[in-house]
Amino acid sequence: xxxxxxxxxxxxxxxxxxxxxxxxxxxxxxxxxxxxxxxxxxxxxxxxxxxxxxxxxxxxxxxxxxxxxxxxxxxxxxxxxxxxxxxxxxxxxxxxxxxxxxxxxxxxxxxxxxxxxxxxxxxxxxxxxxxxxxxxxxxxxxxxxxxxxxxxxxxxxxxxxxxxxxxxxxxxxxxxxxxxxxxxxxxxxxxxxxxxxxxxxxxxxxxxxxxxxxxxxxxxxxxxxxxxxxxxxxxxxxxxxxxxxxxxxxxxxxxxxx
Amino acid sequence: xxxxxxxxxxxxxxxxxxxxxxxxxxxxxxxxxxxxxxxxxxxxxxxxxxxxxxxxxxxxxxxxxxxxxxxxxxxxxxxxxxxxxxxxxxxxxxxxxxxxxxxxxxxxxxxxxxxxxxxxxxxxxxxxxxxxxxxxxxxxxxxxxxxxxxxxxxxxxxxxxxxxxxxxxxxxxxxxxxxxxxxxxxxxxxxxxxxxxxxxxxxxxxxxxxxxxxxxxxxxxxxxxxxxxxxxxxxxxxxxxxxxxxxxxxxxxxxxxxxxxxxxxxxx
Amino acid sequence: xxxxxxxxxxxxxxxxxxxxxxxxxxxxxxxxxxxxxxxxxxxxxxxxxxxxxxxxxxxxxxxxxxxxxxxxxxxxxxxxxxxxxxxxxxxxxxxxxxxxxxxxxxxxxxxxxxxxxxxxxxxxxxxxxxxxxxxxxxxxxxxxxxxxxxxxxxxxxxxxxxxxxxxxxxxxxxxxxxxxxxxxxxxxxxxxxxxxxxxxxxxxxxxxxxxxxxxxxxxxxxxxxxxxxxxxxxxxxxxxxxxxxxxxxxxxxxxxxxxxxxxxxxxxxxxxxxxxxxxxxxxxxxxxxxxxxxxxxxxxxxxxxxxxxxxxxxxxxxxxxxxxxxxxxxxxxxxxx
Numbered sequence: 093x094x095x096x097x098x099x100x101x102x103x104x105x106x107x108x109x110x111x112x113x114x115x116x117x118x119x120x121x122x123x124x125x126x127x128x129x130x131x132x133x134x135x136x137x138x139x140x141x142x143x144x145x146x147x148x149x150x151x152x153x154x155x156x157x158x159x160x161x162x163x164x165x166x167x168x169x170x171x172x173x174x175x176x177x178x179x180x181x182x183x184x185x186x187x188x189x190x191x192x193x194x195x196x197x198x199x200x201x202x203x204x205x206x207x208x209x210x211x212x213x214x215x216x217x218x219x220x221x222x223x224x225x226x227x228x229x230x231x232x233x234x235x236x237x238x239x240x241x242x243x244x245x246x247x248x249x250x251x252x253x254x255x256x257x258x259x260x261x262x263x264x265x266x267x268x269x270x271x272x273x274x275x276x277x278x279x280x281x282x283x284x285x286x287x288x289x290x291x292x293x294x295x296x297x298x299x300x301x302x303x304x305x306x307x308x309x310x311x312x313x314x315x316x317x318x319x320x321x322x323x324x325x326x327x328x329x330x331x332x333x334x335x336x337x338x339x340x341x342x343x344x345x346x347x348x349x350x
Numbered sequence: 351x352x353x354x355x356x357x358x359x360x361x362x363x364x365x366x367x368x369x370x371x372x373x374x375x376x377x378x379x380x381x382x383x384x385x386x387x388x389x390x391x392x393x394x395x396x397x398x399x400x401x402x403x404x405x406x407x408x409x410x411x412x413x414x415x416x417x418x419x420x421x422x423x424x425x426x427x428x429x430x431x432x433x434x435x436x437x438x439x440x441x442x443x444x445x446x447x448x449x450x451x452x453x454x455x456x457x458x459x460x461x462x463x464x465x466x467x468x469x470x471x472x473x474x475x476x477x478x479x480x481x482x483x484x485x486x487x488x489x490x491x492x493x494x495x496x497x498x499x500x501x502x503x504x505x506x507x508x509x510x511x512x513x514x515x516x517x518x519x520x521x522x523x524x525x526x527x528x529x530x531x532x533x534x535x536x537x538x539x540x541x542x543x544x545x546x547x548x549x550x551x552x553x554x555x556x557x558x559x560x561x562x563x564x565x566x567x568x569x570x571x572x573x574x575x576x577x578x579x580x581x582x583x584x585x586x587x588x589x590x591x592x593x594x595x596x597x598x599x600x601x602x603x604x605x606x607x608x609x610x611x612x613x614x615x616x617x618x
Numbered sequence: 619x620x621x622x623x624x625x626x627x628x629x630x631x632x633x634x635x636x637x638x639x640x641x642x643x644x645x646x647x648x649x650x651x652x653x654x655x656x657x658x659x660x661x662x663x664x665x666x667x668x669x670x671x672x673x674x675x676x677x678x679x680x681x682x683x684x685x686x687x688x689x690x691x692x693x694x695x696x697x698x699x700x701x702x703x704x705x706x707x708x709x710x711x712x713x714x715x716x717x718x719x720x721x722x723x724x725x726x727x728x729x730x731x732x733x734x735x736x737x738x739x740x741x742x743x744x745x746x747x748x749x750x751x752x753x754x755x756x757x758x759x760x761x762x763x764x765x766x767x768x769x770x771x772x773x774x775x776x777x778x779x780x781x782x783x784x785x786x787x788x789x790x791x792x793x794x795x796x797x798x799x800x801x802x803x804x805x806x807x808x809x810x811x812x813x814x815x816x817x818x819x820x821x822x823x824x825x826x827x828x829x830x831x832x833x834x835x836x837x838x839x840x841x842x843x844x845x846x847x848x849x850x851x852x853x854x855x856x857x858x859x860x861x862x863x864x865x866x867x868x869x870x871x872x873x874x875x876x877x878x879x880x881x882x883x884x885x886x887x888x889x890x891x892x893x894x895x896x897x898x899x900x901x902x903x904x905x906x907x908x909x910x911x912x913x914x915x916x917x918x919x920x921x922x923x924x925x926x927x928x929x930x931x932x933x934x935x936x937x938x939x940x941x942x943x944x945x946x947x948x949x950x951x952x953x954x955x
Contacts, residue, residue: 148508150433173649177511187502191524201510204520250506257510351742354734355751358822361774361815362758368773369765423662431659440663443670449940450673450933451876453906457929458673461680465922482673485666515655543762546878546906549913571764571879578768578883593765604760608753 094121094291095161095178095260097142102156103320104137104146111137113320115156117310119261124287126302126329127295129312130344134321135295136265138312142293143179143263144172160260177205180259184266186246188238188253195234197249201257216256224252225282244275251282255290262286264294268301280305299345303333311341369597373590382591386568387556392577392585399592401558402573406599409473409552409569410542412562413480418534420481421488428489429496430518448486455482456547463551471551473559473567479547484537491533495526528610535607539600545571570596677930684708684923692927696894698908703920710931712894716806716902717932720881721874723810723898724817729867731814732821739822740829741851752826759819767883770812771804775884778811779803786899798900804886807898812880817870824869828862829855861950868943872936878906887911905932 097119104112112134119125127135140146141154144165158165165175188197196203198217207213217234221227226248230241238249247267254262264283268276283292283305296302302309310326325338336342376382385398424444428437459479463469499522507517523530548569554576555566573592577585685692687706695709735755739748782803789795798805832855840850886901903911909925916922 143509145505145509148505171649173508173511173513175511176509181505181509183502183505183509185502187500187506189503189506189521189525191521191527200507200521201512204507204510204512204516253506253510351734351738354731355738355743355755357731358735358755358758358818362754362761364773365761365765365769368769420662420665423659424666427659427663431656432663436660436663439667443667445940445944446670446937447666449872449876449936451878451906451936453876453878453909454677454929454933455673457909457926458677460916461676461922461926464916465680465919482669485669489666513649513652515649515651518655539760543760543764545762545764546910549879549882549910550916553914571762574764574768575879578771589768593762593768596762597760597765600760600762601757604757 094289096121097261097291097293098157098159099142100157100159102138102141102154102158104134104141104154105152106149107151110320112141112312113322115323117323117326119291119293120308121291122287122289123307124283124292124294124305125308125310126306127293127310127312128297128299128302128344129321129324130314131297132317132321133312133314135310135312137321138323139263139265139293139295140181142261143181144175145181147172177201177257178259179261179263180254180257181263181265182247182250182254182267185270186243186250188241188246188249190237190239192238193235194230194238194241194249197238198252198256200253205257217252220252220256221249223255223286224248225278225285226252242275244271244278247271247275247279248282251279251286255286259290261291261293264292266295266297269297276301299333303329309333311336311338311344313340313344366597369590369594373587373592373594376587376591377594382595386558387573387588388558390556392580392582395584395587397588399570399573399588399595401556402568402570402592403595403599404558404560405473405567405569406542406571406596408560408562409477409480409567410538412474412477413484413541414534414538416477416481417484417488417537421485421537422492422530424485424489425492425496426518428493430514430522444486444489447482448490450482451546452479452483452544453546453550455479456550458482459547460550470564471553471566472564473552473562476548476552476567476569477562479551480541480544483544483547484541487537487540488534491536492526492530495529495533496522498529499525528613532607532611535603535610539603539607542603543571543596543600545575548572549575570599674933677926677933680919680923681927681930684920685927687920688924697890698924699890700921700924703918706920706924708924708927710905710928713903713905713908713928714931716885717875717904717906717935719806719898719902720809720813720885720904721871723807724813724874725867725871727811727814728817728821728870729863732818732866732870733825733863735818735822736825736829737851737855739826741847741855752822755819755822757819758815759823763816763877763880764883766812766816767880770808770880770884774812775803775808778808782807782899793896794898796895796897796899798895798897800886800899800901802886804884805899805901806885809881809885810898812884813874813877816877816880817874820870820873821863821866824866825859825863828859828866832858861946865943865946865950868939868946872939872943875904875936875939876906876932877904878910882907882910905929905935 100116102115103110115138127139129135137146142158146152154166189200192200195217198220199213202213202216218227221230226245229245241249268279280301286292306329309329309332311324312321313324314321325336325341332341333345382398384400386401387397390397428441432440456479459475463475464471503521503525504517507521548571552569552572553566554572555568559565559567570592574589577589580586684706688708689705690697690707690709692709694711696712697707697709699707739752743751785795786797790797836854836858837850840854845853881904885907887903888901905928909929912925
C-alpha cells in the first residue's frame with residue numbers, strides 16, 4: 093500500500109478558465125504533504141485532480157500528467173471510478189450519508205462496489221473505525237444514524253469510510269476547518285498515525301497545522317484575481333517554515349501577506 | 351391583513367360545513383362503504399359509493415404507476431445529467447405540460463384513443479389523460495427534492511469510487527425519498543379530484559367495475575356529476591355524500607404527504 | 619416547493635449551497651450501469667418532449683380540417699352549430715369573451731386578497747399562527763373543482779343572488795352591469811367569484827414564498843429608518859416580491875382559464891342565437907365548459923374537430939399566460955443571483 097504521486101506540468105481548467113497552471117511536484121509514499129496558500133489559489137482544485145474528482149464539476153478538465161507509481165491517472169483507458177477507489181478523499185465538511193447508520197456509512201464504499209458477506213464487512217468496519225480512532229466511541233451504537241455524531245466524530249467517520257475501501261492515497265481537503273480545536277487535535281493525531289500506511293495530501297488554511305502534521309509543504313499563490321494559481325515552492329516543511337526559498341512564501345507564512 | 355385572512359377562511363369553512371351537514375350522515379352508514387348504487391334509482395334511498403371509491407382508487411393508482419417512473423426519471427435527467435439544449439427543451443416541455451388544462455388533456459386522449467384508434471371509452475383511457483396531468487407535478491417536485499440533496503453526498507460517494515448511477519440510486523434517491531413520496535401523493539391528490547377528463551373519457555355506471563380495459567368505470571367525480579341535476583332528495587344527499595368522500599380521500603393524501611415530508615425532510 | 623401549484627419560484631435555483639449540482643461528464647463513465655441508467659433518464663426526458671409535441675401536433679391535425687370546413691370565420695363568429703357536418707358553422711368569439719371575463723373577475727378578486735393573505739402569513743401573523751394559517755389556505759386547493767361547482771351552484775349563488783339583483787338595479791344603466799335576464803343568478807360574475815376562491819391558494823402560496831425570501835437587510839434597513847410595518851412592506855417586501863406576485867397571478871390565471879367543471883356546473887348557458895351583451899350578469903360558456911357540455915356528443919370527426927379547435931385555442935391561451943409567468947420568474951432569478 094501507499095504509492096508515490098508524480099505530477100508534471102499540470103494545467104487545470106474550469107471550461108475556458110485556467111484555474112491552476114504548470115504544477116510539477118512529487119509526493120512521497122507514507123508521508124504527509126500539506127498544501128497551503130491564500131483562498132482561491134487553486135490548492136483545493138489541484139488536490140481534486142489527484143483522484144479525478146475535478147471532472148465531476150461541469151467543464152472541469154486537465155492537461156498534463158499525474159502518475160501514481162507507474163500508472164498515468166489520465167491515460168485514456170483509465171476509468172475515473174477506479175482511480176477514486178485507489179485515491180480516497182475526505183472533505184471540508186463532514187458528509188456522512190444521512191440515510192445510513194454508522195455501520196452502513198463505513199461499509200458503504202464496499203457495499204456500493206458490490207462486496208457482500210457480513211463477516212467480511214464486520215471485519216472491515218471494525219478495522220476502519222479502529223483506524224480512525226472512533227471504534228471505542230461508537231461500537232455500542234453502530235446501528236444509529238451517522239448524522240447523530242458530533243462534528244469531529246462525523247469527520248473521523250468519514251475518514252473511516254474513506255480507508256474502508258483500502259486506498260493507496262488519502263486526500264484531505266481542509267478536513268478540520270469545520271471542527272473545534274479538540275476535534276482538530278484528534279484528527280491531527282489520526283493523520284500522524286495513518287501516515288505509516290498511506291500517502292496523505294492535506295489542504296489546510298491553518299499554518300500551524302501544516303507545520304505540525306506535514307513532512308513536506310507546498311505553497312500555492314496567484315498573481316491576481318482571475319489569473320491561474322501556481323505552485324510557488326515545495327520543500328520540506330522545516331525548510332518552508334524556517335528558511336523559505338521564495339519571498340512570497342516568507343511573507344505568507346509570517347502573515348505579512350497582501 | 352387579518353381581515354383578508356378571515357375572508358379567505360369563510361369559503362373554506364362554508365364549503366366544508368355545507369358538504370358535511372348535507373352529506374355527512376350517509377357516510378356514517380356502513381353500507382356507504384360496502385355497497386354500490388346498482389339497481390338504486392334517484393327516488394330510493396340507500397346504496398353506497400364503493401363502486402366509485404374503487405374506481406377512483408384504481409384509476410389513481412394506475413396513473414401513479416405510469417407517471418412516477420416517467421416523472422422521476424425525467425427529474426433525474428434534469429438534475430443529474432441534463433446539460434445544454436436538450437435539458438432546456440425538456441424543462442420547457444414540462445412547463446407546457448404543467449399548464450395543459452385538464453379538459454384539453456382529456457380531449458387529446460379522446461382524439462387519440464377513440465377517434466384515431468377507434469377504441470372504447472374505458473378506464474385506462476382516463477388514466478392516460480391523468481398521466482398527462484400528473485407527470486409534470488412529479489417531475490417538478492422530484493426535481494426540487496433532488497436539488498436539496500447536498501453535493502457533498504454525491505462527492506462523498508464518487509470519492510469512494512462509486513459509479514454515478516449507483517450514487518444516484520443508492521445515495522441521492524434514498525436521501526430525497528420522503529420528499530419524492532410527498533410530491534407523488536400531492537400529485538395523486540390532484541388527479542384524483544379531476545373531473546374534466548372523466549366527462550369526456552369515463553362515463554359513469556352504477557355497478558362495481560374493476561376492469562380498466564373494458565366497460566365503464568364509475569368514479570367519485572362522475573358519481574357527483576351524474577346526479578348533480580337531480581332534485582329528488584335521496585339523490586341529492588348522495589351527491590353531497592360523494593363530494594364529502596372525495597374531499598376526505600384527497601385530504602387524506604395531502605395529510606399523508608405532509609406528514610411524510612415533516613418526518614423525513616432532508617437532513618443537512 | 620409550493621405544494622399547491624407544483625411550481626416554485628425557486629425551481630431553477632441551484633442547491634442550498636448555491637452551487638449547481640454535479641453533472642459533469644467525468645462523474646458518469648462508460649460503464650454499462652451508467653450507460654443504461656443515464657440512457658433511461660435521458661429517454662424519459664425525450665419521451666416528455668415527444669409527448670408534448672404529440673399533443674400539440676395531434677390537436678392541430680384534428681382541428682385544422684374542421685376549421686377549413688368552417689363556413690363562418692373561426693375567430694370572429696359567435697355562431698356554434700356543428701350538428702350538420704356539411705354545414706359547419708362555429709366561431710370562438712363568445713367563448714373567448716366569456717373565458718376572459720370570468721378569469722378577469724376571478725383575478726381582480728384573487729390577486730389582492732391572495733397577496734394580503736400572503737402578507738398576513740409572512741409579516742403580520744404571530745409565529746404560532748403562520749404555519750397553520752398557511753396550511754388552512756392550502757386546504758382550499760384540496761377541495762376538488764366539482765365540489766366548488768355544486769357548492770357554488772346550490773349554496774353560494776342563492777345566497778348572493780339578492781346582492782346581485784341589487785347591483786343590477788342600481789348599476790344597470792352601465793352596459794357592463796345591465797340585466798341580461800339570467801334567472802337564478804348563475805352569471806359570469808358569480809363564476810368569477812367562485813374561480814377567485816379556487817385560485818386563491820395558488821396566488822397565496824407563491825406570493826408567500828417570495829415574500830418570505832425578502833432579505834432581512836432590506837426589512838431591517840427600512841425599520842431602522844423609522845418606517846412603520848406597513849411602510850416597511852411598501853418599500854421593502856412588495857418591491858422585492860413584485861415579479862413573484864405577477865408570475866403567481868399569471869399561473870393562477872392559467873388555471874382559471876382552463877377550469878372546466880366548476881364553470882360548467884354553475885354558469886347558465888345561453889340559447890343559440892341570443893343577443894350579445896357585455897354584461898357580467900349574463901350567462902355563457904367558456905372554452906372548457908363548451909367542450910364539457912358537449913362531451914357526450916362527440917360522434918362525427920368533423921364535429922369533434924370543432925371542439926378540438928376550441929380546445930386548441932384554450933391550450934394556446936394558457937400556454938401564453940404560463941409562458942409570461944415563466945419569463946417573469948426567469949428575469950427575477952437573473953436579478954437576484
